[in-house]
Amino acid sequence: MEKxxxxxxxxxxxxxxxxxxxxxxxxINIPTLCHHPDLIPTGACGVCVVExxxxxTLTRACTTPLEKGWNVQTNSARARNxxxxxxxxxxxxxxMDCLTxxxxxxxxxxxxxxxxxxxxxxxxxxxxxxxVDTTSVSIVRDPNKCILCGRCVQVCSEIQTVNALxxxxxxxxxxxxxxxGEGMGNSPCVNCGQCAVYCPVGAxxxxxxxEAVWEALNxxxxxxxxxxxxxxRAMLGEEFGMELGTLVAGKMHAALRRLKFDAVFxxxxxxxxxxxxxxxxxxxxxxxxxxxxVITSCSPGWIKFMETFYPHLRKHVSTAKSPQQMFGTLSKTxxxxxxGIAPEKIVSVSIMPCTAKKFEALRDEMKDSxxxxxxxxxxxxxxxxxxxxxxxxxxxxxxxxxxxxxxxxTGAATIFGATGGVMEAALRxxxxxxxxxxxxxxxxxxxxxxxGRKEAEVxxxxxxxxxxxxxxxxxxxxxxxxxxxxxxxGNCEYHFIEVMACPGGCVGGGGQPWGSDMAMRARRGQTLYxxxxxxxxxxxxxxxxxxxxxxxxxxxxxxxxxxHLLHTHYFKRSQIDGKVxxx
Amino acid sequence: xDGEHQCLCAQKSEEELYPxxxxxxxxxxxKPEDLIxxxxxxxxxxxxxxxxxxEKVALGLNVSLNEVYGVITFYAFFTTVPKGxxxxxxxxxxxxxxxxxxxxxxxxxxxxxxxxxGTTEDRRYSLDVVRCIGACGLAPAMLINDDVYARTxxxxxxxxxxxxE
Numbered sequence: 001m002e003k004x005x006x007x008x009x010x011x012x013x014x015x016x017x018x019x020x021x022x023x024x025x026x027x028i029n030i031p032t033l034c035h036h037p038d039l040i041p042t043g044a045c046g047v048c049v050v051e052x053x054x055x056x057t058l059t060r061a062c063t064t065p066l067e068k069g070w071n072v073q074t075n076s077a078r079a080r081n082x083x084x085x086x087x088x089x090x091x092x093x094x095x096m097d098c099l100t101x102x103x104x105x106x107x108x109x110x111x112x113x114x115x116x117x118x119x120x121x122x123x124x125x126x127x128x129x130x131x132v133d134t135t136s137v138s139i140v141r142d143p144n145k146c147i148l149c150g151r152c153v154q155v156c157s158e159i160q161t162v163n164a165l166x167x168x169x170x171x172x173x174x175x176x177x178x179x180x181g182e183g184m185g186n187s188p189c190v191n192c193g194q195c196a197v198y199c200p201v202g203a204x205x206x207x208x209x210x211e212a213v214w215e216a217l218n219x220x221x222x223x224x225x226x227x228x229x230x231x232x233r234a235m236l237g238e239e240f241g242m243e244l245g246t247l248v249a250g251k252m253h254a255a256l257r258r259l260k261f262d263a264v265f266x267x268x269x270x271x272x273x274x275x276x277x278x279x280x281x282x283x284x285x286x287x288x289x290x291x292x293x294v295i296t297s298c299s300p301g302w303i304k305f306m307e308t309f310y311p312h313l314r315k316h317v318s319t320a321k322s323p324q325q326m327f328g329t330l331s332k333t334x335x336x337x338x339x340g341i342a343p344e345k346i347v348s349v350s351i352m353p354c355t356a357k358k359f360e361a362l363r364d365e366m367k368d369s370x371x372x373x374x375x376x377x378x379x380x381x382x383x384x385x386x387x388x389x390x391x392x393x394x395x396x397x398x399x400x401x402x403x404x405x406x407x408x409x410t411g412a413a414t415i416f417g418a419t420g421g422v423m424e425a426a427l428r429x430x431x432x433x434x435x436x437x438x439x440x441x442x443x444x445x446x447x448x449x450x451x452g453r454k455e456a457e458v459x460x461x462x463x464x465x466x467x468x469x470x471x472x473x474x475x476x477x478x479x480x481x482x483x484x485x486x487x488x489x490g491n492c493e494y495h496f497i498e499v500m501a502c503p504g505g506c507v508g509g510g511g512q513p514w515g516s517d518m519a520m521r522a523r524r525g526q527t528l529y530x531x532x533x534x535x536x537x538x539x540x541x542x543x544x545x546x547x548x549x550x551x552x553x554x555x556x557x558x559x560x561x562x563x564h565l566l567h568t569h570y571f572k573r574s575q576i577d578g579k580v581x582x583x
Numbered sequence: 584x585d586g587e588h589q590c591l592c593a594q595k596s597e598e599e600l601y602p603x604x605x606x607x608x609x610x611x612x613x614k615p616e617d618l619i620x621x622x623x624x625x626x627x628x629x630x631x632x633x634x635x636x637x638e639k640v641a642l643g644l645n646v647s648l649n650e651v652y653g654v655i656t657f658y659a660f661f662t663t664v665p666k667g668x669x670x671x672x673x674x675x676x677x678x679x680x681x682x683x684x685x686x687x688x689x690x691x692x693x694x695x696x697x698x699x700x701g702t703t704e705d706r707r708y709s710l711d712v713v714r715c716i717g718a719c720g721l722a723p724a725m726l727i728n729d730d731v732y733a734r735t736x737x738x739x740x741x742x743x744x745x746x747x748e
Contacts, residue, residue: 163647168656179652180634180663188647576638576648 005071019050019061019072030074031083033090033112034149035062036198037517038503040158044150046086047112051076058082084116092123094201095144103202106514109147135183137207137362138191138355139510145203146176152195152204159503160473162305164189179576188308188578192301192473192501193355193379193510206355206511209376210386216347216376217260224347225335226256227267227327227406231353231417231506232380233531234524238513239384240394245523247531249414250399253407255392256351257400263335266402267350268409270323270330271416271425273549274298275540277566278320279429280557282496286463291315293468293483293494296422298322300360301501301510303570304578305473310480311572311583319567323416324350324357325366327406328373329565334553335406343369349376351383353417353509356501368565379511408545411442411532418525419471419505420447420454423498427458427467429541430496435461442538448529450504450522453479467496472503600628604636608643615646618654622661631665659700667702667709669747672726673735676715683737684723688712690737694744708744 001012006023013022018041023030034045043063050061053071058079066072073079091113098104126144133141148167153176156165164187168177178187196204216224233249242248256264282294297303297318306313321329327350332343350357354377360366361374378386387394401407412428415421424444431439446456447467452475458465470479476499486492502508504521507528512521532538540546554562571580607624611617621644625636632655641648655661671691675684688699691710695703702709718724721733727747735743 157647157649163649166647166649166653168653170657177652179648180637187649575642 002066002068004066004069006066007074008071013066016065019059019064019066020048022066023061023072023074028074030061031112031115032062033087033108033147033200034151036151036200037519038159039151039154039198042150042154044148045090047083047090049079049082049086050074051079084118087113087116087118088121088123090147091118091121091126093126094147095126095129095142101145101202102205103145103514107202108200108515133178133183133185134207135185136189136191136359137185138358139184139189139193139196140205140207141184142203142205143175143177145201147201147203148174148176149200150176151198151200152176155194155198156189158474160190160192160194160501161477162188162190162192162473165195182577186577186579188573188575190301190304190308190473190501190578191356191359191510194502196355196510197508197512197514197516206379206382207358208382209358209378210382213349213376213378213386216349221345222347223262223341223345224260224349225263225265225331225406226261226349226351227265227270227324227331228252228256228351229267229324229353229357229417229506230271230414230421230528231509231512231524232351232383233414234417234507234527235353235380235512236384236394239380240387242395244520245527247527248394249531250401251394251397253402254397254400255387255394258392258397259386259390261349263403263406264400265327265331265406266409267323267327268413268416269402269406269543269545270326271413272410272540272543272546273326273566274320274323274416275412275422275425275429276546276550276557277326277562278318279426279433279540281318281320282426283430283433284558286465286495293492293497294318295496296426296498297568298416298422299356299499299501299506300354301356302473302476302499304356304359304573305476305501306480306499307571307580308573308575308578309477310484311570313480313484314570314572316483317570319563319569321366321566321568322357322360323413324352324377325360325373325568326566328361328366328375329369330406330549332369332371332373333565334549337553338405343371346371347375348373349378350374351378351380353380353506353511354502355379355510357511365568380509380513381511384513405545405548408543409535410540410543411535411538412540413543414531414535415528417506417528418448419450419500420444420469420498421505421528422500423447423456423467423469423496425540426496426498427465428539430465431458431460432539432541434463438539447498448525450518450525452503465495466493467498468494469498471500471505471508473501476501597629597633601639603628604639608639612643613645615644615650618644618646618651619658622651622655626661629665631662633663633665637663662700664700664702664709665706667706669708669728670726671708671710671744672713672716673710674714674716674718674722674724674726675712676719676722678719678722679715679724682722682734686737687723687725687735687740690740691744694741708747 033047041062043060048061049058051073130143237246237248331348336343358377412425454469470476507524508521725732
């Protein structure tokens with residue numbers, strides 16, 4: 001431990017700790033803008049400048065380790081004035097239409113300007129309007145809002161290793177863009193939306209379907225049904241000022257009814273169904289020793305990543321559709337038949353913590369019902385905006401269950417929203433499918449938690465199943481490199497692998513509430529495990545509605561009808577523009 | 584420069600140059616650290632770096648297209664637009680700047696309708712800025728191909744440019 005002073009207060013610190021982090025332990029929050037706890041500090045914006053007594057120039061607190069004997073002044077006249085100047089310069093390159101900005105009230109630049117007491121601007125107002133990038137069905141990029149902090153580039157290249165966004169040009173011409181400025185829809189972008197999650201301003205956000213959903217809800221000729229992903233119930237409350245990690249499943253169903261959806265179902269139902277389809281596939285392939293390992297297919301960001309960077313692994317990816325897409329198909333087939341509603345009248349809406357789900361819903365092959373299976377995908381944020389517009393306060397809602405027959409769910413389904421959850425849910429049922437007996441201890445803790453790559457070995461009646469879990473595409477890349485190398489040598493150690501595109505799994509999705517970090521993702525995950533523990537049924541194959549759909553409609557898991565409606569296939573994509581290419 | 588990859592763009596069509604590019608890429612296949620060297624050679628070959636060349640380099644060296652694009656746009660040496668038949672280079676070194684080099688540039692930009700670094704659509708002219716050509720006594724100075732123009736006056740420029748077909 002070394003000693004130094006910050007604002008004349010003596011402090012002991014561990015060598016190598018930044019001024020910013022040491023100051024925090026003293027309760028001194030140095031203003032920052034480009035800094036984010038999940039990302040490696042770059043010192044790009046210069047907002048965190050502080051004065052070190054005796055040093056000729058100001059120092060960036062986020063990247064400079066505190067040194068023995070220093071006295072740091074965080075609020076000297078020079079530091080304060082420079083900081084304000086920096087923020088004013090950033091604002092002069094920023095389109096200040098705050099009132100109509102999607103980030104209004106949640107914008108880190110807005111908050112910073114307010115905190116620093118910036119009341120007038122010395123520099124000319126920004127007028128050089130650049131075109132907004134709407135080429136992606138998932139994400140909109142508005143360069144007029146971009147402040148070049150570089151967080152999006154960092155997360156896209158370092159954490160997700162997709163490399164869709166980059167800095168280009170130099171000096172005052174510097175921009176963040178896609179290669180050749182062709183737009184995110186013409187890049188290898190996998191639509192994960194982590195760029196939007198980390199953007200401090202309103203430069204990156206979801207391509208919204210809110211208006212289209214309002215229109216459907218107001219159309220008396222349409223029967224509008226809705227499904228909500230497992231993770232929504234662990235994060236929607238945050239949008240209404242509820243404590244982080246509050247479980248709002250019941251309130252969410254009630255609020256959606258008040259938005260006048262004709263039927264409020266739950267993606268958790270098809271998560272259970274996914275386990276039976278995927279679990280049966282896994283068990284079948286393990287018994288046959290064919291195309292192992294099996295890799296999960298729920299995460300559409302992962303699927304596009306795999307199609308782009310690991311197309312040779314396609315035959316290993318489960319053919320089971322994601323729960324969203326299973327639901328979409330069943331809403332216009334099974335449900336339509338059961339209720340006697342013409343499928344063309346049904347509008348199938350999903351609420352997802354995810355921006356890639358928008359892309360998934362629009363994939364050409366996702367039309368097994370004879371129609372586009374899922375019509376509109378709303379992120380958590382979009383649903384919150386609709387509820388607020390309608391004056392519905394989630395906090396005051398009663399707890400209501402989802403509707404039948406696509407609403408009942410088990411604890412196995414709810415943990416789909418956290419990394420490792422699909423694996424855990426699958427193992428609970430796979431054990432039963434193989435042995436005919438129930439797994440006693442349902443908590444498979446080695447696959448839980450935020451470690452980037454997790455492994456476990458599960459004994460299923462003498463068969464040792466080796467499983468692995470990766471979340472965040474950088475982690476998935478490392479695992480897939482290893483798997484590819486092992487497959488090339490003819491002996492892959494794994495039987496079953498779960499991959500989620502977003503760090504933390506769906507609770508960390510690109511459609512989560514703004515202003516999140518990894519600690520918040522972890523907390524939401526815990527909420528899902530708590531709900532799992534509290535539910536009377538925790539194994540997907542116990543779900544009575546799932547049993548009913550097999551009895552009444554699908555026959556068996558992996559039956560011909562199941563294959564037709566609930567399974568899909570994958571393509572090879574170009575690393576240049578993400579478009580489908582011939583094999 | 585590397586003798587075996589002299590710019591062949593004047594003699595061969597762009598399509599005919601791709602086998603040459605493949606040879607260059609093959610020498611550096613899977614080596615991201617050779618990116619700048621390969622781009623250099625590719626630009627020597629084509630005279631500029633069109634998108635297809637960028638894509639081939641990216642896939643060949645196993646770097647993202649983004650990284651290629653970031654590097655190309657960062658360094659002034661690289662260009663994504665083909666050069667014109669006549670290269671106009673206006674000096675903006677200190678002396679030329681002080682004596683009105685910027686005015687020369689503005690006039691050319693207006694006349695030709697292009698930006699600095701740009702090429703006219705008919706590929707007749709391209710315009711670049713250089714920092715000091717060692718002719719400070721002649722400021723503001725300008726080069727068109729190898730011809731030096733001294734004490735350039737914006738009013739004379741239209742006439743000068745006309746001489747280059």
